[in-house]
Amino acid sequence: MDAFHQLLVEEGELRGLIGPRELPRLWERHLLNSAAVVPFLPARGLIVDVGSGAGLPGVVIAAMLPQAEIVLVEPMERRVTWLHDVVDRTGLTNVEVRRARAQELEGALEADAVTARAVASLDKLFRWTAPLVRxxxxxxxxxxxxxxxxxxxxxxxxxxxxxxxxxxxxxTTIAGTEPTRVVSAVRGRGPRVR
Incomplete structure (x- = not known):
């Protein structure tokens, strides 16, 4: 996490991943905020993070759940390059980066959980991610x-x-930090309506 934080400080603004006003509050607003999803995730299995962008929450999840397999899904090439750099430079071994949109991966992945942060409204997000969840x-x-x-x-x-x-x-992750709102929905049994 320290290495990821340092990379964001050094290169996040330069690469257009975070704004200059975000630098002083990286830990609380971004890293700890991302860590708030971990209690809602399985400790093992496949977790897919869609719209990974700067690596939030996907890289944080990978660091905190080393027994899980994490797939970071991001359509923008410059962000995919960043994510590969982060994985290489932090030494995370449980991460795969895929350049794609969630909708393009239907049938290619069957995840135990799919995560998203600041990607789309829930109605769109549910349509895009439900096909990726077992x-x-x-x-x-x-x-x-x-x-x-x-x-x-x-x-x-x-x-x-x-x-x-x-x-x-x-x-919440630690006392004194603002709580994060986490929405969860379970892939139910039975046919989906299209």
Missing amino acids: EGGTVIAMKGARAEEELAAASKAMRASGLTNGQVHEA
Whole structure:
């Protein structure tokens, strides 16, 4: 985590991954915020992070769950290059980087969990990620203050995507940090409606 933090400090702004105002609050707003999803994930198995961008939360998850296999999915070539550099320079051995959009990987992956942070509205996110999750697996999305409203608005898309049990959780990592809103939905049994 220290190595990842240092890479973000040294190169994040230069590579257009984070803004200059984010540098002083990298730990709290980005790294610890990303760590808040870990309790909702399996310790082993396949975890796919869609729209990985700067590596948040995917790289953080990989560092915290070394027994899990992490696939970072990112469509933009410059971000894919960054993610490869991060994996090489941090020595993470449980990470694979794929240049793709989530929708392009349907049938290619069967994850135990899919994560996303600041990727899309829940209705789109559910449609894009549900096909990547095995039966009984989970979609985990990091959302803002309006997570409850967004989940309610996406309930039809959630059901149509074969997901059930949508919930919003307030998750904290360490005392004194702002809680993170984590939305979870489980890939249910039965046919999906398209």
